[in-house]
Amino acid sequence: QAKARGRNGYRFYAPAMSGDGELRLRMEALLRRAIDKDEIHLAYQPQVEIDSGRLIGVEALLRWNSPELGQVAPSSFIPLAEDTGFIGQLGQWVLQEACRQMVAWEARGLAVPKIAVNLSVRQFERGGMAAAVAGVLQDTGLAPQRLQLEVTESVIMNTGDALQYVNDLHAVGVCLAIDDFGTGYSSLAYLKQLPVQTLKIDRSFIKDIPQDPDDEAIAIAIIQLGKSMNLSVIAEGVEREDQAAFLLRHGCNLAQGYLYGKPLAHGEILARWGVEQNA
Numbered sequence: 421q422a423k424a425r426g427r428n429g430y431r432f433y434a435p436a437m438s439g440d441g442e443l444r445l446r447m448e449a450l451l452r453r454a455i456d457k458d459e460i461h462l463a464y465q466p467q468v469e470i471d472s473g474r475l476i477g478v479e480a481l482l483r484w485n486s487p488e489l490g491q492v493a494p495s496s497f498i499p500l501a502e503d504t505g506f507i508g509q510l511g512q513w514v515l516q517e518a519c520r521q522m523v524a525w526e527a528r529g530l531a532v533p534k535i536a537v538n539l540s541v542r543q544f545e546r547g548g549m550a551a552a553v554a555g556v557l558q559d560t561g562l563a564p565q566r567l568q569l570e571v572t573e574s575v576i577m578n579t580g581d582a583l584q585y586v587n588d589l590h591a592v593g594v595c596l597a598i599d600d601f602g603t604g605y606s607s608l609a610y611l612k613q614l615p616v617q618t619l620k621i622d623r624s625f626i627k628d629i630p631q632d633p634d635d636e637a638i639a640i641a642i643i644q645l646g647k648s649m650n651l652s653v654i655a656e657g658v659e660r661e662d663q664a665a666f667l668l669r670h671g672c673n674l675a676q677g678y679l680y681g682k683p684l685a686h687g688e689i690l691a692r693w694g695v696e697q698n699a
């Protein structure tokens with residue numbers, strides 16, 4: 421309690437605080453209760469092979485539907501959860517729920533190859549993620565290689581012991597992806613040391629393909645980099661056929677984006693990719 425009060429003063433004056441401070445405090449209080457009140461859930465966005473349309477995985481994306489505030493975007497409540505330390509609990513819930521859902525789909529006849537879960541900097545920098553992840557895998561019975569953890573370049577570059585933490589996660593057997601690749605400042609020498617398997621080309625580079633030659637050049641460079649480092653490369657934010665055709669032409673056969681599906685409810689994933697559909 422004392423600790424929570426002690427943090428209030430800091431939060432109130434925190435420069436990172438955006439917009440209305442009172443709204444922020446209110447949102448924080450509501451968010452802390454959101455798990456228990458069943459206001460949050462995961463949406464699942466398909467990741468596909470472009471040429472075959474085959475489902476290769478889903479990305480779990482957090483949703484908060486607050487009776488008081490309405491649908492709140494992750495871009496506003498996740499930074500809040502990070503600032504207030506609540507992200508630990510929230511992140512743990514996401515991990516548990518994502519792995520549980522994979523097993524539940526399988527019981528209904530749909531083996532989704534992989535689920536991607538986003539890790540926030542506050543979860544990652546604390547260390548101990550590997551133990552938490554191992555615990556959740558043990559609890560749910562999901563095979564480690566079917567869980568992919570996504571960290572952004574900036575998370576890795578801003579965490580002192582990142583290499584150690586990534587190695588620890590790798591030892592648990594989970595897959596690792598670098599999210600929003602191209603927007604951070606990773607040094608390639610450093611990247612080379614990390615046991616990651618996947619680069620996700622940030623949506624901002626995909627958005628204006630094929631109109632913008634610079635974005636095209638960046639996308640091609642990332643695809644080539646992935647190839648030469650033996651990493652798989654997936655494009656984020658693919659919305660149109662011309663973007664998909666460009667990617668395919670340049671050797672990237674994996675995509676995620678509205679063209680293939682918006683983030684969906686678990687039942688919608690089942691309805692679209694479940695046994696009946698494949699039979």
Ligand code: C2E
Pocket residue numbers: 465480481482493494495498511514538539540570599600623656657658659676677678679683
């Ligand atoms: P992200 O991990 O890069 O996730 C991709 C975001 O792009 C998602 O936004 C997704 O809905 C959106 N997106 C996917 N395809 C398209 C497309 O074709 N066009 C457009 N315009 N957008 C597309 P969302 O769900 O709002 O999430 C935003 C960010 O919030 C995520 O970016 C991620 O950084 C963070 N986030 C979401 N869920 C979690 C979570 O459980 N934990 C943590 N730490 N962060 C999360």
Ligand code: MG
Pocket residue numbers: 479538570599
């Ligand atoms: Mg992500």
Ligand code: MG
Pocket residue numbers: 599600620622656
């Ligand atoms: Mg991303």
Ligand code: MG
Pocket residue numbers: 600622623656
């Ligand atoms: Mg992105």
